[in-house]
Structures are given as structure tokens and as C-alpha cells.
Amino acid sequence: MKPALRAWRIGRVLLRYRLDALLDGTAAERWLRLARPFVPRATAGIAQLPRGARLRLALQELGPIFVKFGQILSTRRDLVPADIADELSLLQDRVAPFDGDLARGIVERALGLPVAEAFAMFDTTPLASASIAQVHAATLPGSGREVVVKVLRPGIRRQIAQDVALLRVLASIVDRTHPAADKIRPQAVVSEIEYTLDAELDLQREGGNASVLRRFWEGSDDLYVPEVIWSHTGEHVLTLERVHGIPSDDVAALDAAGIDRRALAAKGVRV
Secondary structure, three states: OOOOHHHHHHHHHHHHHOOHHHOOOOHHHHHHHHEEEHHOOOOOOOOOOOOOHHHHHHHHHHHHHHHHHHHHHHHHOOOOHHHHHHHHHOOOOOOOOOOOOHHHHHHHHHHOHHHHHHHOOOOOOOOOOOEEEEEEEEOOOOOOEEEEEEEEEHHHHHHHHHHHHHHHHHHHHHHHHOEEEEEEOOHHHHHHHHHHHHHOOHHHHHHHHHHHHHHOOOOOOOOOOOOOOOHHOOEEEEEOOOOOOOOOOOOOHHHOOOHHHHHHHHHHHHH
């Protein structure tokens, strides 16, 4: 997507969620005012939401760069009102999955062989999907070992690069026009987002970090780190052994399994 079109889409989303009021007195607000007649009015459901909730939903719709931006802002309570910071702390990076056949193609290009040879089974329906990658269940040939395969979204590098460039422009405007720019340090915020996402885009690096963590915790009763299957891992694909468990926030399931939540919390503190 060309930068101008992406900027227009961002503006439409901000207006649709009635966020132009948050930019009063800025250059961006004046630009949005010109665009307002061309954007449908917010639905009653959106209009009735608190401003923090509207901002959170807009950032989720805009994608990974903006989700990270919101997550960082949620920690800056010295700059962001409490009601907005509370909502931004709820940001979750969940989006609709991309086509499983596309994922299959990415895996085949990354591994250099057909999925039917690389895996005894590869489920094209993902287990989970986020804005940068999605995860598929699979089994290894011969052993039948269960694994999960993390696959980068197609085109995600280009989208992130374009969004970072746009954020750099916005940050430079804030630097020049916002009275608290020295406290906000917008360029530093953008750099932090860029660094974080750059690490998430390299699945080989993620696998290396996981392997280091696994060696560190090997033999521990407190934490188990899944093994990286390096023969099935590349820059765009990461394969790990599949570990079945209970999410720590699923209280009912923890209680049903007879897990001592107090002891679990104590382990979490130690880790």
C-alpha cells in the first residue's frame, strides 16, 4: 500500500472512531477536519464507548505497529491520562488468520521442500493468529512428534516498513509542534517500536533466543521451554515442539485440574 493511501486509511479509522478530538490544536487535527466530510459517521455503538476504548479498537484495527505504539503508551502514565492508559493496557494483538494455503506455500519456500515431505500432517487451519504471524499444528514424519509451526504473514515486512516511515513523519511533526515533545520523545518511541518489531520479524533469531532460554531452564521444575526443531526452522518459519497445558488465566480449568494457584503464582514470581 502506497504511503499516501495508508495515511488516508489511518485518517479514516481515526475519524470513524471519533478520535479527532484527541488531536485538537495539532496539524493532524486540521488535516482530519478536511477529511471528515468523506468519512461515514461513527455508529451509535462506537460513539457511546469511552475515548480510551475507541482508541484501543482503532489501534487494533490499524495493525501491529499501532498495537505496539499503544502498548508502549500504556506504560507512560506520566504522559497519558489514566482512563486511556488503562484501556491501552488491554491491547491484544489478534487478527483474522490469513489463508492456510498461503501459509503452506511460505513453509515450502522457507524449508525448500513440499509440506507433505516436511511434515506427516500440517493443519492449514491455524491454532492462533496475530498481526505478524500465525501458528499451525503439525506432526513430524517418522516419529509422529507433535509440533507447532509459526509462519510470518505475507507482506508484513513491507507493511511495517511503511507504517514506521509514516510514524517517523508524525513524530517529526510532534517534535516541532507539541509543547511536551521533550517529555514524549516521539522519535525514541518510534525507534523502540521498530526495534521490537524487527526482532519479531526474524523467526530464526526468536528460535535462537528460545534455545538459549531452554538451556538455561533445563531440568527446572518451574519452567519448561519447548525445543526448537531447527531442521524445520528458517527466517520466516519457526517450528517448536508442541506442549499442551492450561492458560494461566483460565482459573476454572486450573481448579478443575487441581492446581494450587497460590503455588503457581509463587513459581511465576521466581521465574
